Amino acid sequence: MKYRKLGATGLWVSEVSFGTIPVLKGNVPVLPQYYNLENHQAVALMRYAWDKGCNLYDTAIVPEYGDAELKLGMFAKTVDRKRLIISDKARFFDGDEMYGAVEQSIENLGEMPDIYFVHQVDLDNVDQVFGKFGALDALVELKREGKIKFTGIASHYYEVLLRGAKDERVDVLQGSGNILERGMLDRMAAEPVFQSKGLMVNKVYAAGLLPGRFTEQELILGVLSYPVSTALLGIGTKEEADKAFFHDCHGAREPMSWEQVLERLEQEFSPIACDRCQRCICPRGTEIHTLFRQKNYYHLGKDYWALRKLDLGIQESAAHCRKCTELTCMYHCPRDLWIPKLIQEIAELVENHYQGENTER
Ligand code: SF4
Ligand code: SF4
The missing domain is CATH 3.20.20.100 (NADP-dependent oxidoreductase domain)
Incomplete structure (x- = not known):
């Protein structure tokens, strides 16, 4: 040790x-x-x-x-x-x-x-x-x-x-x-x-x-x-x-690079390439890094827990993004993520999931 x-x-x-x-x-x-x-x-x-x-x-x-x-x-x-x-x-x-x-x-x-x-x-x-x-x-x-x-x-x-x-x-x-x-x-x-x-x-x-x-x-x-x-x-x-x-x-060994980490995950799903640096600020209060984490966690196996958390406010956040013209969240993202588009996709994922659940019932 x-x-x-x-x-x-x-x-x-x-x-x-x-x-x-x-x-x-x-x-x-x-x-x-x-x-x-x-x-x-x-x-x-x-x-x-x-x-x-x-x-x-x-x-x-x-x-x-x-x-x-x-x-x-x-x-x-x-x-x-x-x-x-x-x-x-x-x-x-x-x-x-x-x-x-x-x-x-x-x-x-x-x-x-x-x-x-x-x-x-x-x-x-x-x-x-x-x-x-x-x-x-x-x-x-x-x-x-x-x-x-x-x-x-x-x-x-x-x-x-x-x-x-x-x-x-x-x-x-x-x-x-x-x-x-x-x-x-x-x-x-x-x-x-x-x-x-x-x-x-x-x-x-x-x-x-x-x-x-x-x-x-x-x-x-x-x-x-x-x-x-x-x-x-x-x-x-x-x-x-x-x-x-x-x-x-x-x-004793070199740690994995960011690219290697993403490459490994891409064998299973398309991860959002957000490293949770928390530089993205949304004036409407959307906590972007948490949404992106939940989306990745959804694919990593915490689907129920992740969706439950995402469901709290994701539609409202997506609605804000559709009307947003400032896009301040993207000014400092080091990963160049197209944040409003990703939020929209997450909103659709949550909606489809719950629609599917209702149909099954
Ligand atoms: S695009 Fe969406 S997340 Fe980004 S600043 Fe506008 S409302 Fe906030
Ligand atoms: S700035 Fe970009 S990489 Fe950093 S937390 Fe926000 S979305 Fe993720």
């Missing part, structure tokens, strides 16, 4: 880290697969990864990831706590609520978390999170009191992560990316302000959709080829751990 610096925290983290969603038990509406593990099975699996050199384990407050946080606390009692790095998070944007959540997490874990993230910061809640008495201020206070060691911002949005990178209250960022959705990683690599922050990257397997089409090595290496601290992988079985913590490969 190789280790990388976690920004300016002074910590060194395993370049592959353990995401605990798959070890949860219960009925939790989270996207990646989980295995309903018993406590002893979950602890044994975390130990298995530990023995392979993993030292960073990421979870979220109960019940966001079911009981995973409790299981991580149990595991923490079985190893040298000084060598273990616990990363935790909660989806509270107000300072008082975040303060209470961290105290609850400490009780659940039976341990102080090392890093605590404001989870799922987006463009609607970002001002509250970063504002006076927001969740970030609460984390700073908890750090001052010694209840956590480092503060974090977790988001799928580049602009939010950029704001975190520029804010001296933030120690660690958690963003998403993979060899297909690499636009945000490209932008972060090119922006020097990110260099002082630890960067954990999730969605390396795109919610489990890319393995099978790409080897785990290709996927992990693709993310580790960027200046990130660690690739965070959900692990629920020993086989998954073996694939995640393979030895001596990281950094």
Whole structure:
């Protein structure tokens, strides 16, 4: 196992880290697969990864990831706590609520978390999170009191992560990316302000959709080829751990190029060549990169989930595009995508799908 610096925290983290969603038990509406593990099975699996050199384990407050946080606390009692790095998070944007959540997490874990993230910061809640008495201020206070060691911002949005990178209250960022959705990683690599922050990257397997089409090595290496601290992988079985913590490969081979990735996918379907860089701004509020992701995910096997999400507002977005004359969304697209045409095609796909369903009934 190789280790990388976690920004300016002074910590060194395993370049592959353990995401605990798959070890949860219960009925939790989270996207990646989980295995309903018993406590002893979950602890044994975390130990298995530990023995392979993993030292960073990421979870979220109960019940966001079911009981995973409790299981991580149990595991923490079985190893040298000084060598273990616990990363935790909660989806509270107000300072008082975040303060209470961290105290609850400490009780659940039976341990102080090392890093605590404001989870799922987006463009609607970002001002509250970063504002006076927001969740970030609460984390700073908890750090001052010694209840956590480092503060974090977790988001799928580049602009939010950029704001975190520029804010001296933030120690660690958690963003998403993979060899297909690499636009945000490209932008972060090119922006020097990110260099002082630890960067954990999730969605390396795109919610489990890319393995099978790409080897785990290709996927992990693709993310580790960027200046990130660690690739965070959900692990629920020993086989998954073996694939995640393979030895001596990281950094040894060239990562797949964008063209190679598209070529591989084109064997199955015509992917939208959007890397989710998030440069396209629509004044009508259409979140273009999310629509394009859903379309690709539809073909990659999440058809029900992807369509359900697309159905929320796609016809309205397409109607806006039909009348749009500014086309501001296309000014900065590095992939030269004809965005309104693609949105129209997605609207037709959704309409045809539901028409087909109604005919079958
Ligand atoms: S073409 Fe559509 S997505 Fe692009 S700016 Fe106009 S309304 Fe927004
Ligand atoms: S459509 Fe273009 S600008 Fe928008 S996220 Fe995709 S690649 Fe980036």
